[in-house]
Amino acid sequence: MSYRMTVLLLLFFTVAQTWAQQCDQRTRPLSSPNDGFYINGDGTVTHIDSGLTWMRCPVGQHWDGKTCTGQARQLTWAEAMREADQYRRRNHHGQWRVPRLPELALIIERQCLEPKINLSIFPNTPSAPFWTATQRGKSEQFYTVDFEQHGMQAQAQQQRFYLRLVSGR
Numbered sequence: 001m002s003y004r005m006t007v008l009l010l011l012f013f014t015v016a017q018t019w020a021q022q023c024d025q026r027t028r029p030l031s032s033p034n035d036g037f038y039i040n041g042d043g044t045v046t047h048i049d050s051g052l053t054w055m056r057c058p059v060g061q062h063w064d065g066k067t068c069t070g071q072a073r074q075l076t077w078a079e080a081m082r083e084a085d086q087y088r089r090r091n092h093h094g095q096w097r098v099p100r101l102p103e104l105a106l107i108i109e110r111q112c113l114e115p116k117i118n119l120s121i122f123p124n125t126p127s128a129p130f131w132t133a134t135q136r137g138k139s140e141q142f143y144t145v146d147f148e149q150h151g152m153q154a155q156a157q158q159q160r161f162y163l164r165l166v167s168g169r
Contacts (some may be wrong), residue, residue, distance in 0.1 A: 008021075022113050032109040032118045045121055050106055052168040053139045055096075056097055056122055057162040058130070059083050068124040074160035077142050080131045099166040101134035101152060104145045117146035123162075129153070 038046040043063030046053045057063050059080075060073030075083060080098055087096045109118045115127040129144035136154035144155050155161065163168060 021115060021119055030072060032107055034118065034120050035078075037118075039121075046168075052099075052106070052166050053167045054107065054122075055140070057164075058125065059165065061124065068122075071128050072124075072126050072162050075131070075163055076160055077131055077155075077157035080161075080163045081133075083163060086144070087165060091127070096165045096167050098131055098133040098163065101132040101143045101145065103166055104130060104132050104164070105152070108145065108147070113148075116149075117147050125164075126162055129155070131161050131163050135169055 012151075038048055040046060040053070043056050044053050045056055057068035058072035059075065061068040061070045063069075083084055086098045107118070107122065108116050110116065115125045117125045119125065125147060127148035129146040129148075132143045132145060132152075134143045135141070141153065141154035141156055143152050144161050145152050
């Protein structure tokens with residue numbers, strides 16, 4: 001292998017490692033541990049404390065029995081609502097919907113960075129904002145939860161963000 005190729009490979013693997021999720025168990029306890037979820041075996045998990053059932057994959061990805069594959073899609077808020085409605089119609093079991101802000105906040109993993117989510121339970125989750133159904137006051141904005149920086153922010157409905165569906169309550 002040439003010197004140039006070796007340097008390029010080392011650079012690639014160094015950069016790739018910085019993109020990997022990092023979790024620091026010394027700073028705080030797990031907020032979303034594996035034993036806090038029941039794995040249903042059908043591409044969904046149930047959060048034991050809340051009773052909410054979550055899609056393991058964001059909209060656009062598909063559960064292959066082991067992980068989420070494909071490309072997660074970014075949607076406007078109206079598209080996210082339509083997607084939830086279409087999923088409910090196609091799948092008669094469960095009342096799938098866009099989660100409310102406090103519900104989506106339940107699955108944040110505060111120990112981890114990029115993404116701030118338990119990747120054992122929710123593999124291949126983008127480090128990015130996800131839509132909620134929570135409106136900001138009487139405005140035309142809706143909140144997102146950002147799994148990169150663990151923030152919530154009111155966003156214009158025309159912007160595009162990811163979506164993870166929930167069922168229950």
